[in-house]
Amino acid sequence: MSLPKFSYLAPDTLEEACRLLAAHQGKIKIKAGGTDLLVRMSARAFKPDYVLALGKVAGLDHITFDPRTGLRLGAMAKLADVVDHPAVREHYPMLARAAKATATVQIRNMGTVMGNICNASPSADNIPTLMVREASVIALAATGEREIPLAEFFLGPGKTALQPTEIATEIRVPVPEAGSGVSYQKISPRSKVDIAAVNVAAFLLLDGERRCRQARLCLGAVGPTPLRAPRTEDFLVGKELRPEVLEEAGELAAGEATPISDVRASKEYRRLMVAILTKRALVEAHNQALHH
Amino acid sequence: MSKNFSVVGQSLPRADARIKAVGAAQYADDIILPGMLYGKLLRSPVAHARILNIDVSQAKKLPGVKCVITGDDTLKIKFGNWRLVPESQDEYPLAVDKVRFIGDEVAAVAAIDKDIAEEALSLIKVEYEELPGVFSVEEAMAEGAPVIHELNPNNISLQRKIDYGDLDKAFAECDLILDNEFKVHAVSHAYMEPCACVAEYDHNGRLTVWTSTQTPYFVQCLLAKTLGMRENDIRVIKPFVGGGFGGKMELRKWEFCAAFMARQTGRPVKFTLTRAEELATGRRRHPMSIRSKVGFKKDGTLVAKEFTAYLDGGAYNSMGPTAAFLCGNFGGMLYRYPNYRYNGYHVYTNKPPAGAMRGFGAPQALFVAETQMNMAAEQLGIDPLDIRLKNAMETGDEIPGVATISSCGFKESLLKVAEMTNWREKRRQLGKGKGIGIGCYSFISGGVFNWFNTQYNFTRAEVRAFDDGTVHLLTMASDIGQGCDTVLRQILAEELGLKMEDIRLTAADTAVTPQADLGTWGSRVTLMAGNAVRKAAQEIKDQLYKVVSLKFDLNVIHDLDCRDGMVFAKNRPDRGIPFGEAVRLAQRANRGEPIIGYGSYTPRGKGLVTPAFSFGAQVAEVTVDMETGAITVDEMNTAHDCGTPINPMSVEGQLEGSVHMGLGYALCEQFIMKGGKTLTATFLDYKIPCAEDMPPGKSVHVETYEPDGPFGAKEAGEGLVSPTAPAIADAVYHATGYRCTELPITPEKILRGLGKL
Amino acid sequence: MKTVITLNINGDRYEVAVNPWRTLNEVLREDLKLTGTKLGCGTGDCGACTVLVDGKSVSSCLTLAIELEGREITTIEGLAPNSEELHPIQESFINKGAIQCGYCTPGMIMSTAHLLKQNPRPTEAEIRAGLSGNLCRCTGYNKIVDAIKDAAEKMSSSSD
Known part of the structure; x- marks a missing residue:
C-alpha cells in the first residue's frame, strides 16, 4: 500500500529539529532510517501529519x-x-x-x-x-x-x-570492565532471518575466584518491554556457574518472564526458551569474562 | 532408444534469462499505458454477512475518481473453472447479497492515481448484517452450522469417491492395520510477483487484457461469460509472469473489474495487488483433516487402504473439486494398493478459498501415505526402504480403472537415493538429535479429465518456416517461470535440426496463438505442448522432405532427416540442402504458399487421470536441538524419474525450488488465523525459507523413456514438492521419537510430543 | 506540496516533482518508467525492489525519494555497460540457471553487486547471509548461490 500523506520536515540542526518537534507535538513522527516507521505508516498503524527526518542533521551518525x-x-x-x-x-x-x-x-x-x-x-x-x-x-x-x-x-x-x-x-x-563478559542469544525457530521469538542477553563480572561479582540479564519478547531479571541476577551474585546454579538461574529467569502467545511462539514455549537461552547466555558470558 | 540428440538433453540457459537479467522483461505491473487509471478493490472486513446496502455516492464525487462499481453494476453471472458442472460455479465477479470471507471483493474503484483510488475506497459505505461464521471443516459440518451457500445446506459442496477391490474382505486378511488421523495446513503460493493486470478497450467493442496468469484461455472464456461478450472480442495476453504455482489459474476479480471498467471508462485500467492482499485473501493449498486406514501383511505387503479426506475449501469452490479428485488418486498411487476406497469431501468455510497449488492434492495425500509407510515399517520391523521396494509400482502396473503406468523409475530412485545417502547405515546408527528419514512421490504429467469443458484440443502449436532458415513457433502454452518457452524451443530445434536462436516464439496471446491451450498447471505443458510442437514440426518436415526427395531424385526407400540446419537423406548426407533452401523450394513448388505446420495433443486412451506418471524418492537428514526443538535440515538428497530431461539444468532448478517449497510446508510456513482473520499477512509473519535456511543436497535423474512424452519426457518438479514434508517428519522422528501427524513440524510440537513442554 | 528534486540514476540526471510520501520505488517505476526494479512486498522483506544508493543495497520501497537528492542511485538498468555487454553478475545468473520467473532477479543481482563490493571472495555461508533480504520462490536459491560464486571468481580474477 502507498504511504499516507504527510508533510516532510528535514532540519539541518538539532535546535531546529527540537523546535519543529515541539511545534507539532502529537502530530509528528521522527524518522531515522525509516525501515520500521514507513512500514507502519503504509499499514496505517501511524498517520502522522508530519515526518521529522534527521538525515540532514550533521554529525548524528558517529x-x-x-x-x-x-x-x-x-x-x-x-x-x-x-x-x-x-x-x-x-x-x-x-x-x-x-x-x-x-x-x-x-x-x-x-x-x-x-x-x-x-x-x-x-x-x-x-x-x-x-x-x-x-x-x-x-x-x-x-x-x-x-x-x-x-x-x-x-x-x-x-x-x-x-x-x-x-x-x-x-x-x-560504558567502558567494558576487565573481567566482564556479555552474551546475546536469540531463537527464531522458523528461519535464520526472523524476529526473535525470545532473546536473552547476559552480563557477568567475575571476581578472582570466578564467582559472579555482578550479573545482569535482559529477556526479550517475553513481556511488554525487554525485561531485566532482578531475582535471577541477585541469585547469581557470589556464585560460581556450576551446573546446578545454571539450572536454577534458568528456572528463575523463566519465572520472571511474562510472555504471551503470538504468531511466532506460544507463551509456554517462550517461557521454556527463557530458561534455555539464559543458561546458554550465562555460559558464554562467563567464557567471555574469563578471556577479557 | 536413441540418445543422439543435439539440443534436447542440453542444459541450455533459459531463452528469456537475458531479458530478465537486465531488467527489461515486462510483467503486468510494468505496463503503463497512456491515460491509464488505477484500480483498487474494496474487500469485506467481515467473514460472513449479508450486504444490506452499499453507498458509493461519496466515492464517486471524489475528484479524479472515474468509475466505481459494485455487484449491482455487473450482470451477476456466476463463474468458476468447473464449466462441466455449472452448479459448482459459485462466485460472482463482485459480491451479490452476501460476503463469505474476510477479503471477499465487494466494490472496485478506478481513479487517475493510486492515492485517489485508495481514498475513494474509504468513502464507500457498506452496511453489513453479520452472520455467524465457520472456520474449520468440523465447525462447518456440525449440526445446525451456519449455511454459507444456499445450494449446499450442509456446507459440503461436493463429494468424490474412488472404490476398487473388496475392502472389508482385504482388511480381514491383514496382519497389521494402522488407522490414523492427520491434519495438514494451508500454505501460500507466495509467488514473488503480486497479481496485476491491465485492460484496454478499443472503442470498437473489443478488449485487450494483459494479466499475470497461468491460463490465458480460461481468463478469456470466463471474462466473456461474466461481461456478456463474445470470447473472441476479448484478447488475453500473458506478459512475463513472476511465478504461479497454481495460484494464477482462474478468472480473478481484478481481471473482471479492470476489463469492465476499461469498457465503461474507455481508458486503460490497471489493478495491482499488495502483498497483504495476496497473503490475507489469496488462494492457498487446501488444509485437510484426513483419516487413513491402511493394512499390511506381516512381510510388508500392502493389502488395503481406506482414505477419507475433508478439504477445507474456504468460501468458494475454486479448484477444490479437482483437488478433491486428485487427492484420492494420489492416495492410491505410488504403491500397489489392490483394495482401495477414497471419500473426499469439499467443505465450505468462511475463510479465503483454497485453490490449486503445486502438487494439487499430492502433498496432503502423500504426507499421510508416506508417514504411514514409515509407521508400518517400524511396527513390522522392516527397513522403510524395503517396505517401499516391496510395494513400489513398476512399469506396466495398472491402477484399476484409472491408468496404466507406461514408464516407472521408482525402484531405481529408491535404490539410488539409498546409495547416495548411505541410508542403511545411517538409519541404524543415527539417533539422539540426529535423524534420517525418507519420503517418496509420484505425480501426473497433466490431466485428462476435461472439467473446463473446452471444445478445443487440450493444446496446439503452429510452426511457420521461412527461407532464411528461421521458424516461428506459436503456442498458447504459458511460461510462468517454469521454463516452457525454452523447453518447447528445444523440442522444436531438435525436431527440425535448428539452433535455439533460429526459433522465434510467440506465446500465450489468445488473439494470435492457436486456440487453445488449457494453460500451465498439473505439469501438463512439457508433455502435452511438447507433443503438439513435435507434431507441428513433423508437418513442416513432410513438406520439406517432398522437395528434397524431388531435388535429389531420391529412391523411395530413403529416410530423410533434419539436422545441423540441413535437410538430407539419412544415409547420404551429401544429398541435402540447408533448411531455408528447402523451405524456399517447397514454397516455389506450391505457388508461394507459406510453409506452416500444425500440431495438437489431447490425451486419448490414457485413462482418467494423466498420460504419464513420474516418481521419486527423497531422503532428509536433520539435527534437532533437544533443548529448543529447533530443527536444522542438514541435507536433502533426491533421486527421481522424470523420463528424459529435456533441459537437465531446468529440471534441477525446478527440483531445488520444490525442496524450498516443501521445506516451507514442512517447517515454517503457516497461516495463523483468528475468526477468519489472517494474522500472517506480511513476509515477516508468513515465513518462507531464505537462502540460509536451504539445506545442501544432490539430485540424480533416474532416466526412463516415457513413450507418451516428447523425446521421452514427463513431469518434473511439481511432484517433488510432496516428499519433503514426510521425509523431514520421518527424520525428526528418527532423531527424537516425535512422530508428526499435524503439519507443520514445529519445535513446540516436538517438545510437547516429548513431554518437555 | 510537491518538491522538485534531481536524482542521479545510473549516471543520468532526472528532474522530478515528488510528494514527500513518494517512495523511490514509485518514482523509478511510475514516474521514470524504470520498471526493472520490482515491488514484491512493500515492507522491506522480499528484496525484489533492491537498488544501490551510494553503492549500498537498500529497499527502494522503504526509501523516500525526497531524501535522495545528490545521492548516486544504481538500478538493474544501470548495471550492464551497454546492450551488447553484460555485467559479470548478470552473465553468471544467466549461465548458471539462477533465473526462473525472474521477478526476484533484479533485486538478487543488486544485492549481489553490494555483497561482492563488500566482500569480493565470499564463502558460501557469506553468500547465503548476503541474500538474507532477498526471497526467491522458484529456485531454492542454490543456483543463485552458484551464480554468485561464479561471478565472484570472474570478477576477482579480472581485477587481480
Whole structure:
C-alpha cells in the first residue's frame, strides 16, 4: 500500500529539529532510517501529519570509542556500520552480534540502532545487550538535554520515556570492565532471518575466584518491554556457574518472564526458551569474562 | 532408444534469462499505458454477512475518481473453472447479497492515481448484517452450522469417491492395520510477483487484457461469460509472469473489474495487488483433516487402504473439486494398493478459498501415505526402504480403472537415493538429535479429465518456416517461470535440426496463438505442448522432405532427416540442402504458399487421470536441538524419474525450488488465523525459507523413456514438492521419537510430543 | 506540496516533482518508467525492489525519494555497460540457471553487486547471509548461490 500523506520536515540542526518537534507535538513522527516507521505508516498503524527526518542533521551518525568514556552511537549510525566498526567488534562483540542479527542486509544498510531502540519493540535485537551493558540514551529538547538509563527507557510496547518534545540523539555505553563478559542469544525457530521469538542477553563480572561479582540479564519478547531479571541476577551474585546454579538461574529467569502467545511462539514455549537461552547466555558470558 | 540428440538433453540457459537479467522483461505491473487509471478493490472486513446496502455516492464525487462499481453494476453471472458442472460455479465477479470471507471483493474503484483510488475506497459505505461464521471443516459440518451457500445446506459442496477391490474382505486378511488421523495446513503460493493486470478497450467493442496468469484461455472464456461478450472480442495476453504455482489459474476479480471498467471508462485500467492482499485473501493449498486406514501383511505387503479426506475449501469452490479428485488418486498411487476406497469431501468455510497449488492434492495425500509407510515399517520391523521396494509400482502396473503406468523409475530412485545417502547405515546408527528419514512421490504429467469443458484440443502449436532458415513457433502454452518457452524451443530445434536462436516464439496471446491451450498447471505443458510442437514440426518436415526427395531424385526407400540446419537423406548426407533452401523450394513448388505446420495433443486412451506418471524418492537428514526443538535440515538428497530431461539444468532448478517449497510446508510456513482473520499477512509473519535456511543436497535423474512424452519426457518438479514434508517428519522422528501427524513440524510440537513442554 | 528534486540514476540526471510520501520505488517505476526494479512486498522483506544508493543495497520501497537528492542511485538498468555487454553478475545468473520467473532477479543481482563490493571472495555461508533480504520462490536459491560464486571468481580474477 502507498504511504499516507504527510508533510516532510528535514532540519539541518538539532535546535531546529527540537523546535519543529515541539511545534507539532502529537502530530509528528521522527524518522531515522525509516525501515520500521514507513512500514507502519503504509499499514496505517501511524498517520502522522508530519515526518521529522534527521538525515540532514550533521554529525548524528558517529560511532566513537574512548577507552575512558566508552562507546557513543549517534542516532543516525546505521546497523551495518555498527556491525563493521572495528572498535565495536573489539570491545563490544555482542553489540555487533545483535546488530548483525537484526533483519536483513538491506534493512541494516538503512536502519539504525537508535531506531530499533526507540521503536521499543519487546523483541528488538539491539536492546538486550545494551541493557545489560547499562547503556543510556541522550534525550534532547529545546529546554535542554538529559541522559536516560536504558533500564528506565521502556514503558510498554512502542512506548518510551522520551517526552513528545525530545529527540534521542545518542546512545552511550560504558567502558567494558576487565573481567566482564556479555552474551546475546536469540531463537527464531522458523528461519535464520526472523524476529526473535525470545532473546536473552547476559552480563557477568567475575571476581578472582570466578564467582559472579555482578550479573545482569535482559529477556526479550517475553513481556511488554525487554525485561531485566532482578531475582535471577541477585541469585547469581557470589556464585560460581556450576551446573546446578545454571539450572536454577534458568528456572528463575523463566519465572520472571511474562510472555504471551503470538504468531511466532506460544507463551509456554517462550517461557521454556527463557530458561534455555539464559543458561546458554550465562555460559558464554562467563567464557567471555574469563578471556577479557 | 536413441540418445543422439543435439539440443534436447542440453542444459541450455533459459531463452528469456537475458531479458530478465537486465531488467527489461515486462510483467503486468510494468505496463503503463497512456491515460491509464488505477484500480483498487474494496474487500469485506467481515467473514460472513449479508450486504444490506452499499453507498458509493461519496466515492464517486471524489475528484479524479472515474468509475466505481459494485455487484449491482455487473450482470451477476456466476463463474468458476468447473464449466462441466455449472452448479459448482459459485462466485460472482463482485459480491451479490452476501460476503463469505474476510477479503471477499465487494466494490472496485478506478481513479487517475493510486492515492485517489485508495481514498475513494474509504468513502464507500457498506452496511453489513453479520452472520455467524465457520472456520474449520468440523465447525462447518456440525449440526445446525451456519449455511454459507444456499445450494449446499450442509456446507459440503461436493463429494468424490474412488472404490476398487473388496475392502472389508482385504482388511480381514491383514496382519497389521494402522488407522490414523492427520491434519495438514494451508500454505501460500507466495509467488514473488503480486497479481496485476491491465485492460484496454478499443472503442470498437473489443478488449485487450494483459494479466499475470497461468491460463490465458480460461481468463478469456470466463471474462466473456461474466461481461456478456463474445470470447473472441476479448484478447488475453500473458506478459512475463513472476511465478504461479497454481495460484494464477482462474478468472480473478481484478481481471473482471479492470476489463469492465476499461469498457465503461474507455481508458486503460490497471489493478495491482499488495502483498497483504495476496497473503490475507489469496488462494492457498487446501488444509485437510484426513483419516487413513491402511493394512499390511506381516512381510510388508500392502493389502488395503481406506482414505477419507475433508478439504477445507474456504468460501468458494475454486479448484477444490479437482483437488478433491486428485487427492484420492494420489492416495492410491505410488504403491500397489489392490483394495482401495477414497471419500473426499469439499467443505465450505468462511475463510479465503483454497485453490490449486503445486502438487494439487499430492502433498496432503502423500504426507499421510508416506508417514504411514514409515509407521508400518517400524511396527513390522522392516527397513522403510524395503517396505517401499516391496510395494513400489513398476512399469506396466495398472491402477484399476484409472491408468496404466507406461514408464516407472521408482525402484531405481529408491535404490539410488539409498546409495547416495548411505541410508542403511545411517538409519541404524543415527539417533539422539540426529535423524534420517525418507519420503517418496509420484505425480501426473497433466490431466485428462476435461472439467473446463473446452471444445478445443487440450493444446496446439503452429510452426511457420521461412527461407532464411528461421521458424516461428506459436503456442498458447504459458511460461510462468517454469521454463516452457525454452523447453518447447528445444523440442522444436531438435525436431527440425535448428539452433535455439533460429526459433522465434510467440506465446500465450489468445488473439494470435492457436486456440487453445488449457494453460500451465498439473505439469501438463512439457508433455502435452511438447507433443503438439513435435507434431507441428513433423508437418513442416513432410513438406520439406517432398522437395528434397524431388531435388535429389531420391529412391523411395530413403529416410530423410533434419539436422545441423540441413535437410538430407539419412544415409547420404551429401544429398541435402540447408533448411531455408528447402523451405524456399517447397514454397516455389506450391505457388508461394507459406510453409506452416500444425500440431495438437489431447490425451486419448490414457485413462482418467494423466498420460504419464513420474516418481521419486527423497531422503532428509536433520539435527534437532533437544533443548529448543529447533530443527536444522542438514541435507536433502533426491533421486527421481522424470523420463528424459529435456533441459537437465531446468529440471534441477525446478527440483531445488520444490525442496524450498516443501521445506516451507514442512517447517515454517503457516497461516495463523483468528475468526477468519489472517494474522500472517506480511513476509515477516508468513515465513518462507531464505537462502540460509536451504539445506545442501544432490539430485540424480533416474532416466526412463516415457513413450507418451516428447523425446521421452514427463513431469518434473511439481511432484517433488510432496516428499519433503514426510521425509523431514520421518527424520525428526528418527532423531527424537516425535512422530508428526499435524503439519507443520514445529519445535513446540516436538517438545510437547516429548513431554518437555 | 510537491518538491522538485534531481536524482542521479545510473549516471543520468532526472528532474522530478515528488510528494514527500513518494517512495523511490514509485518514482523509478511510475514516474521514470524504470520498471526493472520490482515491488514484491512493500515492507522491506522480499528484496525484489533492491537498488544501490551510494553503492549500498537498500529497499527502494522503504526509501523516500525526497531524501535522495545528490545521492548516486544504481538500478538493474544501470548495471550492464551497454546492450551488447553484460555485467559479470548478470552473465553468471544467466549461465548458471539462477533465473526462473525472474521477478526476484533484479533485486538478487543488486544485492549481489553490494555483497561482492563488500566482500569480493565470499564463502558460501557469506553468500547465503548476503541474500538474507532477498526471497526467491522458484529456485531454492542454490543456483543463485552458484551464480554468485561464479561471478565472484570472474570478477576477482579480472581485477587481480
